[in-house]
Amino acid sequence: MANAILAVGLGGIGLLIIAMVALRKASAGLYLFRRLATRRMGRQRPRLASSNELVVLLCGTGSPLPDPDRAGPSALVAAGDRFFVIDAGIASVRNLLLWRVSLDQLGGILVTHFHSDHIAELGELNLQSWVAGRGVPLKVYGPPGIERVITGFNQAYAHDTAYRILHHGKDLLHSHVAGLEAITVTMPAADHTAVVFEADGLKITAIRVHHDPAKPAYGYRFDYRGRSVVISGDTAADQNLARAATGTDVLVHDALNPQMIKALEEAMTASGNLRAAKIMRDIPSYHASPIEAAQIANSTGARLLVLTHMLPMLPNGAARRLFLSGVRAIRPDGVMLGCDGHLFRLPAESTVIHTTRLRA
Ligand SMILES: [Zn+2]
Ligand SMILES: [Zn+2]
Secondary structure (H helix, E strand, O other): OHHHHHHHHHHHHHHHHHHHHHHHHHHHHHHHHHHHHHHHHOOOOOOOOOOOEEEEEEEEOOOOOOOOOOOOOEEEEEEOOEEEEEOOOOOHHHHHHHOOOOHHHEEEEEOOOOOHHHHOOHHHHHHHHHHHOOOOOEEEEEOOOHHHHHHHHHHHOHHHHHHHHHHHOOOOOOHHHOOEEEEEOOOOOOOOEEEEEEEOOEEEEEEEEOOOOOOOEEEEEEEEOOEEEEEOOOOOOOHHHHHHOOOOOEEEEEEEOHHHHHHHHHHHHHOOOHHHHHHHHHHHHHOOOHHHHHHHHHHHOOOEEEEEEEEOOOOOHHHHHHHOOOHHHHOOOOEEEOOOOEEEEEEOOOOOOEEEEOOO
């Protein structure tokens, strides 16, 4: 009996020791978590561009095809304390958040066209910038038809907006800046460009490009203090874009390798996936090949051509080399494959381009 009592006693002490160790581990874990959280919260990225530079950040360099390494199409252009996002592809907003870009100062979104891969995260970008404290409604510039897209997004998010205001309070989340505001960019048939925005030395020009039947489709040119960047949007090789991009420093251009897409189509046909094969057959008509993008870049005199919206996916070095085959013969220098996080800094009134890459 005494032994039994002793055993229970020792068992109780053992449990007590285990409980104390677990408690200490838990509190140590919580202490570490708190320290990490404090450090992480203190690392909000300062503004992307100084008053003396134009900056381009690739937020998504993929296409509608699923790619673990590339978000859907999106780019950010910053000039001084303003920045705009061009298109909002799948997972591009998550990239921005992982890179700790402060979205409360987002100046607007420029939509190139209404294919789903370019508008997928308009709602998410609006929500995240609103929650971050954006103080004015978020303007979304785009071709005629943008009003319908924005009305739809605002309706789809109406429940969510109401829940969040109820939960967090109207002093934190202001309802009058919750919705997206459509700004239609019209371009008379005889014109090929239209100025969208001009203030404090930054000028944004919409450029008509060729992406039929997605029509009209635009690219955008940004000029700031003697530097410029052109985002092509989705387009076949287009002389209008080439003219409007004349003298640009950086040309970010859509690219599809027709030989690789043809090989994909044949593989799909052979495996009986005729629906996917039909889509592969159709898409080369409205995207430029890497060689065509290089020719356009040469004709504009662009210092740097950055390929984006890669079709097909490029999972390894061999695929990337195949994608670029024939390009070097046309443009030996000043070509690169864009990756999510690539950031290009263009100091004012110079010819320098600094390239870095943001990582989460
Ligand atoms: Zn498209
Ligand atoms: Zn696209």
